[in-house]
Amino acid sequence: MSRTIKVEHLARVEGHGGITVDMMGDTVDAVRFDIFEGARLLEVLLKGKVYTDVAPTISRICSICSAAHTVTSLMATEDAFGVEVTPQTRDLRDLLFRGENIESHALHVFLLAAPDYLGYPSAIAMAADHVDRVGLGLRLKQLGNSIQELIGGREIHPVNCVPGGFGSLPTQAQLADLHRALQQGMADARAAVDFVASLPAADFCRDDIVLAALAGSAEFGYHEGDTIVVDGGTDRSAIPAVDYRTLTNERTMPHSHAKHSLVDGRPFMVGALARLAMRREKLLPEAAAALERLGLEFPARNPMDNNKAQAVELVHDIEFALNIVQRFLDDGVRPERPVRVQPRAGTGTAVTEAPRGLLVHSYTYDHAGLITAADVITPTAMNAASIERHFRMAVEQSPAKDDETLKRKLEMIARAYDPCISCSVHLIRRRDVG
Amino acid sequence: MSKPTVGIFGLTGCAGDQLVVLNCEDRLLELVSLLDIRDFLTASSANDETCDLDIALVEGAVLSDRDEAALRRIRERSKVLVALGTCAVWGGVAALDRLAGDRDRLLAEVYGEGGHGFDARPARALHEVVDVDLNITGCPVEKHEVVGAIAALLNGNPPVTLEYPVCTECRNAENRCVLVDDRVMCLGALTAAGCRARCPSLGVACIGCRGPVHDANVASALDLYREMGFSTDEVESRMTLFAPLAVGQS
Amino acid sequence: MLQLAEPTTLALPANPYQPHMARIVRIHAMVPDHYVFTLRFIDDELARSFRHRPGQFIMLSVPGAGEAPISISSSPTRPEVLELCVRRTGRVTNALYRLRTNDMVGVRGPYGNGYPVETMEGQDLVMAAGGLGMAPLRSLLWYALDRRDRFGAVTLMYGTKSPDMVLFRDELQSLVNRSDMRCLLTVDADPTGTWENHIGVLPMLFDHAPIDASRTYAAVCGPPVVYKYVLKRLLKLGFSKDRILMSLERRMKCGVGKCGHCSVGYRYTCLNGPIFTYWDAINLPEMI
Amino acid sequence: MKTLKLPKSKLDYFASVLQAFGELHAPVERNGKYVFQRLERWSDVRLDYDRTVIPPKKYVLPPREEMFRFDSRGYTPVTDGLDHRIVLFGVHACDIYGINIMDEVFGGKYPDPFYETRRRNLAVIGIDCTPDEHCFCRSMRADFVDHGFDLFLHDIGDDYLVLIGTALGDDMVLATAPLFTEITREDVAEYKRRSAKKQEAFMLDVEIRDLPEIFEMEYGSDIWQELGDRCLGCGACSMVCPTCYCYDVTDEVELGSADGVRTRTWDSCLFHTHALVAGGENFRESRASRIKFRFYHKQRGFVAEYGRPSCVGCGRCITACPTYIHIAEVISRLRGASDVAIS
Ligand SMILES: Cc1cc2nc3c(=O)[nH]c(=O)nc-3n(C[C@H](O)[C@H](O)[C@H](O)COP(=O)(O)OP(=O)(O)OC[C@H]3O[C@@H](n4cnc5c(N)ncnc54)[C@H](O)[C@@H]3O)c2cc1C
Ligand code: SF4
Numbered sequence A: 001m002s003r004t005i006k007v008e009h010l011a012r013v014e015g016h017g018g019i020t021v022d023m024m025g026d027t028v029d030a031v032r033f034d035i036f037e038g039a040r041l042l043e044v045l046l047k048g049k050v051y052t053d054v055a056p057t058i059s060r061i062c063s064i065c066s067a068a069h070t071v072t073s074l075m076a077t078e079d080a081f082g083v084e085v086t087p088q089t090r091d092l093r094d095l096l097f098r099g100e101n102i103e104s105h106a107l108h109v110f111l112l113a114a115p116d117y118l119g120y121p122s123a124i125a126m127a128a129d130h131v132d133r134v135g136l137g138l139r140l141k142q143l144g145n146s147i148q149e150l151i152g153g154r155e156i157h158p159v160n161c162v163p164g165g166f167g168s169l170p171t172q173a174q175l176a177d178l179h180r181a182l183q184q185g186m187a188d189a190r191a192a193v194d195f196v197a198s199l200p201a202a203d204f205c206r207d208d209i210v211l212a213a214l215a216g217s218a219e220f221g222y223h224e225g226d227t228i229v230v231d232g233g234t235d236r237s238a239i240p241a242v243d244y245r246t247l248t249n250e251r252t253m254p255h256s257h258a259k260h261s262l263v264d265g266r267p268f269m270v271g272a273l274a275r276l277a278m279r280r281e282k283l284l285p286e287a288a289a290a291l292e293r294l295g296l297e298f299p300a301r302n303p304m305d306n307n308k309a310q311a312v313e314l315v316h317d318i319e320f321a322l323n324i325v326q327r328f329l330d331d332g333v334r335p336e337r338p339v340r341v342q343p344r345a346g347t348g349t350a351v352t353e354a355p356r357g358l359l360v361h362s363y364t365y366d367h368a369g370l371i372t373a374a375d376v377i378t379p380t381a382m383n384a385a386s387i388e389r390h391f392r393m394a395v396e397q398s399p400a401k402d403d404e405t406l407k408r409k410l411e412m413i414a415r416a417y418d419p420c421i422s423c424s425v426h427l428i429r430r431r432d433v434g
Numbered sequence B: 001m002s003k004p005t006v007g008i009f010g011l012t013g014c015a016g017d018q019l020v021v022l023n024c025e026d027r028l029l030e031l032v033s034l035l036d037i038r039d040f041l042t043a044s045s046a047n048d049e050t051c052d053l054d055i056a057l058v059e060g061a062v063l064s065d066r067d068e069a070a071l072r073r074i075r076e077r078s079k080v081l082v083a084l085g086t087c088a089v090w091g092g093v094a095a096l097d098r099l100a101g102d103r104d105r106l107l108a109e110v111y112g113e114g115g116h117g118f119d120a121r122p123a124r125a126l127h128e129v130v131d132v133d134l135n136i137t138g139c140p141v142e143k144h145e146v147v148g149a150i151a152a153l154l155n156g157n158p159p160v161t162l163e164y165p166v167c168t169e170c171r172n173a174e175n176r177c178v179l180v181d182d183r184v185m186c187l188g189a190l191t192a193a194g195c196r197a198r199c200p201s202l203g204v205a206c207i208g209c210r211g212p213v214h215d216a217n218v219a220s221a222l223d224l225y226r227e228m229g230f231s232t233d234e235v236e237s238r239m240t241l242f243a244p245l246a247v248g249q250s
Numbered sequence C: 001m002l003q004l005a006e007p008t009t010l011a012l013p014a015n016p017y018q019p020h021m022a023r024i025v026r027i028h029a030m031v032p033d034h035y036v037f038t039l040r041f042i043d044d045e046l047a048r049s050f051r052h053r054p055g056q057f058i059m060l061s062v063p064g065a066g067e068a069p070i071s072i073s074s075s076p077t078r079p080e081v082l083e084l085c086v087r088r089t090g091r092v093t094n095a096l097y098r099l100r101t102n103d104m105v106g107v108r109g110p111y112g113n114g115y116p117v118e119t120m121e122g123q124d125l126v127m128a129a130g131g132l133g134m135a136p137l138r139s140l141l142w143y144a145l146d147r148r149d150r151f152g153a154v155t156l157m158y159g160t161k162s163p164d165m166v167l168f169r170d171e172l173q174s175l176v177n178r179s180d181m182r183c184l185l186t187v188d189a190d191p192t193g194t195w196e197n198h199i200g201v202l203p204m205l206f207d208h209a210p211i212d213a214s215r216t217y218a219a220v221c222g223p224p225v226v227y228k229y230v231l232k233r234l235l236k237l238g239f240s241k242d243r244i245l246m247s248l249e250r251r252m253k254c255g256v257g258k259c260g261h262c263s264v265g266y267r268y269t270c271l272n273g274p275i276f277t278y279w280d281a282i283n284l285p286e287m288i
Numbered sequence D: 001m002k003t004l005k006l007p008k009s010k011l012d013y014f015a016s017v018l019q020a021f022g023e024l025h026a027p028v029e030r031n032g033k034y035v036f037q038r039l040e041r042w043s044d045v046r047l048d049y050d051r052t053v054i055p056p057k058k059y060v061l062p063p064r065e066e067m068f069r070f071d072s073r074g075y076t077p078v079t080d081g082l083d084h085r086i087v088l089f090g091v092h093a094c095d096i097y098g099i100n101i102m103d104e105v106f107g108g109k110y111p112d113p114f115y116e117t118r119r120r121n122l123a124v125i126g127i128d129c130t131p132d133e134h135c136f137c138r139s140m141r142a143d144f145v146d147h148g149f150d151l152f153l154h155d156i157g158d159d160y161l162v163l164i165g166t167a168l169g170d171d172m173v174l175a176t177a178p179l180f181t182e183i184t185r186e187d188v189a190e191y192k193r194r195s196a197k198k199q200e201a202f203m204l205d206v207e208i209r210d211l212p213e214i215f216e217m218e219y220g221s222d223i224w225q226e227l228g229d230r231c232l233g234c235g236a237c238s239m240v241c242p243t244c245y246c247y248d249v250t251d252e253v254e255l256g257s258a259d260g261v262r263t264r265t266w267d268s269c270l271f272h273t274h275a276l277v278a279g280g281e282n283f284r285e286s287r288a289s290r291i292k293f294r295f296y297h298k299q300r301g302f303v304a305e306y307g308r309p310s311c312v313g314c315g316r317c318i319t320a321c322p323t324y325i326h327i328a329e330v331i332s333r334l335r336g337a338s339d340v341a342i343s
């Protein structure tokens, strides 16, 4: 007997998607992560834009990771023009990434994922019984946003980030305020770990998950690193970031405007869990303790653990941000202007870790600084195949369950990946313009 | 007064304007307590998809038949339809496709031949498809404008809209003029105010993310930009970023 | 060194922007979107002492919506309440229409020069109004009727598009048969067939009224087209431009000559108007 | 007017004592521009500034000011901060003239209590200046002021001649009496020498004699259309003008209540809504008519009302206009003069 399990509109995710699982008796026939997001074609529309306008345009791919898109885009452009930014700019960009990660993880853990675990349709409904927990999440989210506002000039689509550096720099008074906020945030982050630890276990499928993350920087950071490491549990391989193409092997799927990535024909997962798998030894002490407390297992076998991994990163990022801000308070902020950017013909690539995982921007410019080709690969695009794989495994694990139970599981798996569907659509294929 | 029923929707966009609502962290619980939010897919999995709505906040542009059908349904069930954000008000970055020509070719360029079957249409602003009662522009919208608009609507009044450009706010902030003093191509004079001159206050040129101000003197600005020596490429690139049609038409 | 005492609470000097709260005592749905609101100040003393001249206006506040200038339609000869004839058009007026009897609004004023009634007394009076132009003229009308002995011949000419648009219809209809004045009412067209007065455009009413321009003041108020044709008739009748009085509308945000919006040429509509002679109007650019 | 002498070397000390009379504000540099703002340390002051972006009007008519709080009982005036005492140090003559003009507008038959309270709490310390290529205050008879300041400082080399304009100014001097000495004949001679030299420094002159008549006659001039085509309608000129005072008033409610604040914010006659009334009628629909109105009101309308043009020749609108609309040039062109010095 054939049966179809269908989630029409996947709620509490960014963008428009659905889930379809076709079954024949107890065997899964086909699994689809449907994506209905309209095609904005930013990829081709970008063509001919002057380099200064590229980052602000491409950041509109997605709001939740707009800071990552912006900085990654700037880095790719700077790489193409051979521009070297100052260490201070790198630190500030790092701080911005932390702010975004804190905001994004707090949003996801508390407002989007937690209601699943506690049996509410939304954080709004959850607030009726758990107002302090929702409030905790909102405070952490606000902390992340206040970093983005200060460094990026806006919480979403940062305007202060320009090629070569920043329009304006934070003042000592602003940094001192931020430092205070971060110190308070540390307590909140600990509470967040307690909260996540208290959530009921979610275990819908077991898999030897293949993970991929950026490595190569001394610290547990997000935008500095030159190697992509792929971890298959037992085997590890390293790919130079510029050769990111060997990592992905895209297919356009008929049911979605997104494209799927595979490594050696196997789906892989990117994001917080992947980062921890690869770099957990670089965590700062509080975060390391949180990792311990949450009992994350490695090699990773449960994709739902991504939620826990996000909680660990929350702690780590606040700790790390405190250090950066403290350094600025001690040494002062140098009154730097953005370094001069002189366009030239060429290609540049940047690979970073957005909140949801690996993000690649690669551009080609002509001598006048007009963009001629662009290639953007987003984390959710990379995750799509893995999401479908885990849908299938979850259903196969308990095929006899009723539709509603299965649907709930599928939704929770999808949300554990914190998918950003707007992002997945804007997988940009390299186009060489003749 | 009973709470107004509200729906918050996203068509095709970056979800930034919905995120702005969620980013009103310190006021979010207050906000949701004043409204009877019935339909908000991005935040809730229990939605009433058919009930009448007093207020519908709609983000994003219309890029597919699916978007269009959704928007028409929203229009039918809502008293006040608010276009939220530059994509909804002006078409936003995606509307560049209206200037770029053959859509099938664009689709094929991105998705290969498989792209032809997609439900994909040229980007349209909401007002091109249905009647819109209120526009709140911005990419993304500004929190104070969203909260102010909801506060006004709760009292039955239309919110106050600013009918002057970013330059005005920029001067009031006593900024150094990016255009005149630094000779960087700033769109402040053509762009609708409301962001409190966010970018020029940071020393960065306004790139027009809020779309054009009513009565924008594009012809004079073009002359000026040319006189100042900006290249045609640069002028065209920047002026078509967020509201390409508005520029295309003037 | 001078030590200024640090004041604890700050008492402002007289505040011309201060709205005084008034209660809506009656709402008369006269014509769709043209209601008459009768207001009485909460403060009895103020209600009794408030005086205005015909042609003056107040600034009406609906809290939350804002302020708008509105002519006082009632005559100072009938004090204690203010009657406002308000057309529903925007923020403030829409909000006003949502209010009910007993709700409160803010009022400050009266502002503007008003009609120079002292000068006009002893002379004949012609009032020509189109549409909402009746609102300020009604005050002058009743001023003259209540002090009938102070004026010579009194003529009212009032025109609207159709019978259902006639403001103060019952009241004006009752004047038609009055022997001590001439009340001429017209509509552009009467699709209902119930109109028992004139049919035709406003200037046509001049054919029905003998007017001696040398001893008459003409007060005109209405939309631009009314001015255009009525002024022509008046000049043809030999009116001096000084004897033609017009009431002008401008955007106003303060009513007291500060906010700059009502500036016409070198005059402020709120201080030097809203009543201007035709001669003023000719000399002030952009006046009409 | 009582005039004393203050050694320049003692200026910082004098300024520190002035803080007893109110919060000290002065021109400081910000991103290469000058702004009046609270002085955090004396070394920030830039007494050699050319012009601030926004004139002192922001102290008496802030860009956004809450006038009333309203609730179900009515409107209550907002008085917070109105009596905050400020000593504004280093104001040029044209700007003091600008304040004097604002005083007239906000006084009159209906004195504005918000303005007047702020004004009463604003002490003004003037300082002389050297004109640059955009200054034409002399043409507008605003290069000297005889009132509107508490003290006025004239640079005579190693000292300042200090004109004492008000009783408050006198108290300020008395507070540090030992710093001040009587002026000598030589001081006066030096003042005259410098004053004459300043006259030579003017690079921009316009003739304003019979300007109202010329404005009337040139009402239909083609120049207005040309300017209207160029004007971006950004209102920059109005914002920066010491005597542009148009404002808009709006009621804003607070979230979740019917209570709120009535605020006024700066407005500009260049905005298309400035003369828009119900029914969509706009008395100044075209940009040409709006920019004409701005000049007309300053140079002609104001004369009829207050006996002088309201422009003080500070040159701010010249430097602020992105399309380089130049008020002095416009005046000269209307006059038909070709000999105007414009850089
Ligand atoms: C001296 C004087 C006396 C007056 N006397 C009277 C009187 O007796 N009775 C009377 O009814 N009026 C009178 N008026 C006119 C009245 O003041 C205006 O109609 C006033 O604008 C009404 O205020 P409002 O806030 O309701 O309208 P506003 O909101 O200010 O609307 C003004 C204009 O904007 C338009 N508008 C409003 N909202 C919108 C929107 N969302 N989108 C697009 N356009 C919009 C309206 O159509 C209208 O054209 C008088 C005016 C003056 C100067
Ligand atoms: S910086 Fe831009 S917005 Fe600001 S005044 Fe100059 S042109 Fe206008």
Ligand code: SF4
Pocket: A159, B139, B166, B191, B192, B195, B196, B197, B198, B199, B200, B205, B206, B207, B208, B209, B210, B211
């Ligand atoms: S200054 Fe311009 S680009 Fe920046 S936020 Fe405002 S409208 Fe957008």
Ligand code: SF4
Pocket: D237, D240, D241, D242, D243, D244, D298, D310, D311, D312, D313, D314, D315, D316, D317, D318, D327
């Ligand atoms: S009009 Fe221009 S020059 Fe005259 S006072 Fe105003 S800003 Fe200064």
